[in-house]
Amino acid sequence: MISRNQTEKLAFATVALASLVVVLPALVIIGFLAAKGAFAISWSFLTQMPKNGMREGGIMPAIVGTLYLVAGTLVFAVPLGVFAAIYLAEYAPQSTLRRIVRLSIVNLAGVPSVVYGLFGYGLFVVTLHFGKSILAGSLTLAFLILPVVIAASEEAVRSVPKSFREGSLALGATRWQTIWRVVLPNAAGGIITGVVIGVGRAAGETAPIMFTAAAFFLPKLPSSPLSDCMALPYHLYVVASEMFDAPLSMQWGTALTLLMLVTAMNLVAALIRARFRRAKCW
């Protein structure tokens, strides 16, 4: 027989082990990347053009390209996602339309990213004649992350207490004034969280930009939204599996840079969130 005390210890050990199993791979991956990549990363690696067919030199155009793509994704995904979320949370009555919109969003979230890539290629690159460009890539990535942005924003908008809305409406504010001045500022933290999760994912995706934006090798910076560009995840894919003789340091360095970029974005988001929380003076 096991005593209650032993059961207690067993249960604790099990849950502790489970969390360890989750934490461990994350630590191993990050530690491994840091150990291998740290030697590859230098100031010149981050700021120089690739040389000698990407066997030497830096990855600056890929970093810049990814930043452009991320910025473009934000430009399209944030207004679209937030407005859609407001519509769902505040305006859409419990109607069939709303159920259809929700179902579409859930389904969109389950579409594999390579399908987004082909969709973006068909719609933006070919049909709308944007060509393989930052514009086409950003739009494709924006659609990829819309479900996340909408879901998080809707949740955030809904969780703003009813008493704030009524307080505003009772003063004679219109619904839009209430949404704009009371609901959105209070939902901003949750919205930013959703956007960052989405954008972090967009920054790391290869398949959606492969056909819509990313250049194999382009040793110059993009000159307009209609230029194509290099991008970190695609560059990593190229040096890791398309080239036989790219030095390993190139691969580790690129991987670590991508990881640091995404981490930096999460950090910035955390800071913004903290600011909003302070501004709300909870």
Next chain:
Amino acid sequence: MLVSVPVSISEAQSPQPRWNAASECVCGKVEVEDLSLFYGTFQALRNVSISIPECAVLALIGPSGCGKSSFLRCINRLNDLIPGARTTGRVLLDGKNVYDPDVDAFLLRKRVGMVFQQPNPFPKSIFENVAYGPRIHGVKNKSELADIVERSLRRAALWDEVKDDVYKPALALSGGQQQRLCIARALAVEPEILLMDEPCSALDPISTGRIEELICSLKEDYTIVIVTHNMQQASRISDYTGFFLMGELIEFGESAQIFTRPKDKRTEDYVTGRFG
């Protein structure tokens, strides 16, 4: 047995009848005629008719769930926002039915302020809370806003406590101060009527006392309707009292009469605490 409670009715006079442009007799600031309210199929108010006198305090009493809050929210049409809520009957404000199709509910709510049971200041500074209403109604000038904020805070008897730092977060105030801030916020848009839904039920006795004093001073300028569960409070601060039961207005009259000589047996049971 009736409890005898101190009642101040000296200032409570019967309101003078007035005549509006449409030549209808307007006896109160708000005339509610045959008002019924439905939430879906559930009827929350049953043919309520009541005359709310100008510049006086009307207290609404009755057990929980009898429709007091619902009644208040009919006057400023806050129920419009509840899906499935439907009203019949008329609510005349200065002789004009607020449910007429040409009435703008947003402008109506500017004239009819509301204070809620739980103090609900916005998570902004004290200043921004009070300035919120004037801002949404188009006041942009900084010094004008500052004027309004100071005047409203003074009127709500909060100025002296917060004047050193009106930019500090509203949520750092005590519950009673927050409620007075909400009153100041409502006053800042210059309403004519103030609806108060159990404004003291979340407050300690001292804060409650301050709000009661405030209400007594506000009735010089405003028509006040207050919901309260506290019989002593109702008899202390109100000129008129209405007793609701299960969506019906059972009895309405001067507070002195309701609390000392109720006509209806159910009112008597309720005010003497023998109810239920």
